Amino acid sequence: MKRIFCLILVCLLLGGCSRVEKCEKTLFAMDTVMELTIWGADAERAAGEIGQLLRTLEQQWTAPVQAEEDTLLARIQALQERTDGAFDPGLYALVDAWGFYDEQYRIPSQELIDSALADERLDLGGAVKGYAGQLAVQILDGMEIDRAILDLGGNIQTYGSKPGGEPWLIGIRDPDGAGELGIVSVYGAMSVVTSGDYQRYFEVDGQRYHHIFDPQTGWPADSGLQSVTVICSDGLTADVLSTALFVMGPKKGAAFWQNSGDFEAVFVLDSGEIWATQGARLSGCEFEVIRREK
Ligand code: AMP
Ligand code: MG
Numbered sequence: 001m002k003r004i005f006c007l008i009l010v011c012l013l014l015g016g017c018s019r020v021e022k023c024e025k026t027l028f029a030m031d032t033v034m035e036l037t038i039w040g041a042d043a044e045r046a047a048g049e050i051g052q053l054l055r056t057l058e059q060q061w062t063a064p065v066q067a068e069e070d071t072l073l074a075r076i077q078a079l080q081e082r083t084d085g086a087f088d089p090g091l092y093a094l095v096d097a098w099g100f101y102d103e104q105y106r107i108p109s110q111e112l113i114d115s116a117l118a119d120e121r122l123d124l125g126g127a128v129k130g131y132a133g134q135l136a137v138q139i140l141d142g143m144e145i146d147r148a149i150l151d152l153g154g155n156i157q158t159y160g161s162k163p164g165g166e167p168w169l170i171g172i173r174d175p176d177g178a179g180e181l182g183i184v185s186v187y188g189a190m191s192v193v194t195s196g197d198y199q200r201y202f203e204v205d206g207q208r209y210h211h212i213f214d215p216q217t218g219w220p221a222d223s224g225l226q227s228v229t230v231i232c233s234d235g236l237t238a239d240v241l242s243t244a245l246f247v248m249g250p251k252k253g254a255a256f257w258q259n260s261g262d263f264e265a266v267f268v269l270d271s272g273e274i275w276a277t278q279g280a281r282l283s284g285c286e287f288e289v290i291r292r293e294k
Pocket of ligand 1: 086087088089091095100123124125126127194195196199211212213214215239242243247
């Protein structure tokens with residue numbers, strides 16, 4: 001009897017252990033370091049499948065993307081319209097002209113910029129990491145997973161709740177340094193995506209030329225922002241909007257948020273001022289709150 005009791009106890013303990021299993025995986029994909037941290041009985045299998053997903057997406061959506069009928073492209077085109085063209089998936093030739101693919105950075109002639117703008121080959125680099133986060137959530141949903149945090153090169157995807165119902169705390173990088181400027185709290189499956197002028201750039205004569213372009217001019221967007229972070233339950237939307245809001249700048253971006261209902265945002269202005277939308281749950285810094293007019 002005593003032996004059976006011990007056996008049951010051991011089984012219970014083992015069962016309990018597998019449920020809190022944690023798996024950490026670091027990989028290089030889509031030109032950036034990614035870190036997957038997953039808790040749950042299926043953590044290891046989930047990390048493997050998400051790793052594979054990232055590789056597949058990398059192959060499928062590396063610029064220039066072959067245009068074909070596809071639901072992802074259709075969704076991106078809808079978001080392009082929603083952002084009034086601030087997000088433009090057809091900038092492959094422009095990004096290439098500025099040297100961001102071969103890292104032979106250069107300021108192209110206006111003639112080259114104009115012809116690159118007329119070229120519609122696709123570059124989905126501003127959207128695909130957020131999309132990856134969203135597909136990863138679908139993988140996690142089909143497995144025994146307690147919670148996960150996926151850092152897809154600065155695009156953070158959370159999943160599930162922390163013990164005790166605590167929120168996930170996601171740091172927003174200080175564009176002027178290596179540290180954090182503030183922290184946003186999120187619950188459940190959320191995508192937290194930042195676009196910033198410090199992420200990829202080169203300098204000529206002390207002037208910074210970064211990787212987010214204004215599709216109207218073909219020059220790096222100079223809209224008064226150092227970074228913008230978008231918090232949204234839909235990964236693709238988060239990623240597209242972070243890039244688009246960076247192009248729009250703080251004032252247009254705030255108005256865009258006021259007319260939307262599906263995301264929150266934190267704007268870091270060139271002046272160093274921080275603006276956060278009403279539901280952004282930002283802490284650790286001083287900021288101005290953007291509200292909806294009544
Ligand atoms: P993100 O870091 O998500 O803001 O994406 C920036 C990347 O998206 C760049 O490296 C380009 O490949 C591409 N990109 C740059 N400007 C735009 C734009 N206005 N719309 C869409 N994609 C862009
Ligand atoms: Mg983006």
